[in-house]
Amino acid sequence: METMTSISNAQIKLIKSLSSKKFRDQYGLFTVEGEKLVSEAERSGFEVVERYRREEIGEQTMARISALSSPSPALAVVRKPSAPPFPGIPGRGLFLALDSVRDPGNLGTILRIADWFGIDGVFASPDTVDPYNPKVVQASMGAIFRVKFQYIDLLSFAHDVLQQNGKLYGTFLNGTNLYETALDTGHEKPSVIVMGNESEGISSALASCIDRRLYIPPYPPDDPGSESLNVAIATAVTVAEFRRRG
Secondary structure (H helix, E strand, O other): OOOOOOOOHHHHHHHHHOOOHHHHHHHOEEEEEOHHHHHHHHHOOOOEEEEEEHHHHOHHHHHHHOOOOOOOOEEEEEEOOOOOOOOOOOOOEEEEEEOOOOOHHHHHHHHHHHHHOOOOEEEEOOOOOOOOOHHHHHHHOOHHHOOOEEEOOHHHHHHHHHHOOOEEEEEEEEEEEHHHOOOOOOOOOEEEEEEOEOOOEOOHHHHOOOOEEEEOOOOOOOOOOOOOOOHHHHHHHHHHHHHHOO
């Protein structure tokens, strides 16, 4: 008969509390679930504080600490990074700036897109959803451990980028065709692609700083079937075109 590893009620309470941003911030911890994500955490530079396996703690206990509807075979408690990845505005590179992206699935997918296309960092307004939200972590498929993410005052950030002669791009319905516009991929100066809120788009204050407005054309051009694209899909289309240019 298998010997089960016991977890105290205090440990269970702590792990369950990490589904809330308040307690993730208070303890500086977050959880990851699934064999793949736990392995990703162990291979990353993040500190894995505790690891739990279903066969060691039992099905019922795993169900109590899991944030998923179907508890996975493995869960780890991981420490959040203590310092932001960027001490200042980077001198060059291709970056994303997220203006009030609220949906966890969208942020997780955007992090995965940033990882796939080698984006040099993701900056976000303070009201963007927490990257350590369990739903963001799951949707990122491990990208959370590889993509540099930092909250920042986007308006000040935009002004600093422009002062460095960097480029600010944003997607708008009244922009110029993405595929017919010259794009700077950040080899010499910072180049930033701003993506807006799911329903409101880019805020008016931030939009006033963007002088390179892009439009993703539908097909056929004169008969769009939908009003707009989901922000994560729009991010993928835009970033792919930037990377296609080199």
